[in-house]
Amino acid sequence: MPEQRNSPWTLDTRELGRRPGLSRKFERVVEAQHALGVEGVIAVPKGARVELDVLLESVVEGVLVSGTAVAPIEGECARCLDPITAADHDVEVEFTELFAYPASITEETTDEDEVHRLVDDKVDLEPVVRDAVVLALPAAPLCQEDCAGLCPDCGGRWADLGPDHRHETIDPRWAALTERFRTDRDA
Template sequence: MSANPFLISTHDLGRSPGSHRDYSLTVPAPADLGTDVIGVPEGAELELQLGLTAVSDGVLATLAGTVPLAGECVRCLTPLQRQQAVQATEMFFYPSARLAAAHGEDDDEMAELSGEGIDFEPLLRDAVVLDLPFDPLCRPDCRGLCPDCGLPWAELPADHGHSVIDPRWAALAALQTPQEDK
């Protein structure tokens, strides 16, 4: 096995259109597979299914699986643990077919087969990161934190409140209290 767990050899697949191979893989999650608030923990074991199908211009790769997510709610900062389904499909072109197919297409957008096989880490990264929630929440109705004491609203009583007086109006509070020294 190669040093890169995401590199799959296409040697056994051959170049006959219609040839197909399925792989069940357990790979460690790469670093930085996520955003600042939610992502796949580095080194977590990922159970993935990879299907490779030879077509006339290259190899069609289909990726499926479930990945663990860890992060925190953006409103109340509660730790989150979830599972996310991953599905992706990518066409990897043979070098000669890529040149022929590139007319009018952005060359950088077209994946190319290397001599060794298919590195499916970019496919996995795109499938996971592009499907992550932009603002992950612990619950859809999460109210966040109390702006005065910083405790989660979910843990506070319904009548929770603070009597904070705006310093600009504090002098007026003295006019409201009866003065007993007269």
């Protein structure tokens, strides 16, 4: 894990102590260092303000971190391709993660990617929040729940076209006859 001593996402656990049962609450607003999600589809944009409400609890094997994160999201509607802007939508996620103490049984018996580790008595919340946000974001984001999407023939937004919108289609097997019997008044 890269050292992030000055990162606002990093919380120092030294004041918490190592006696199980001790806890400490943090409220912090941080800036997203990278987009959290899939850019161009749906994500918390880089530079967005992320509100964190975190509880650190000392347990036998490490520090249990639980809390919520709230952040604006931006993306594109999967049906009509209109932008989903930060002013319209927020994502709120809950997370709970164990950060193992160095030389604890948990640290010794788990792989590095299974359980987070305390590094210099600090926890880095960015990967925990990123994972929670990615799992909470919809695979097919919508600008509105009842978004009708686009007309497959002309590409217009159904919301703008109205209920009477339609396209006359002629079965391709009859198209040659239509051309043959076309009169001057049809043109």
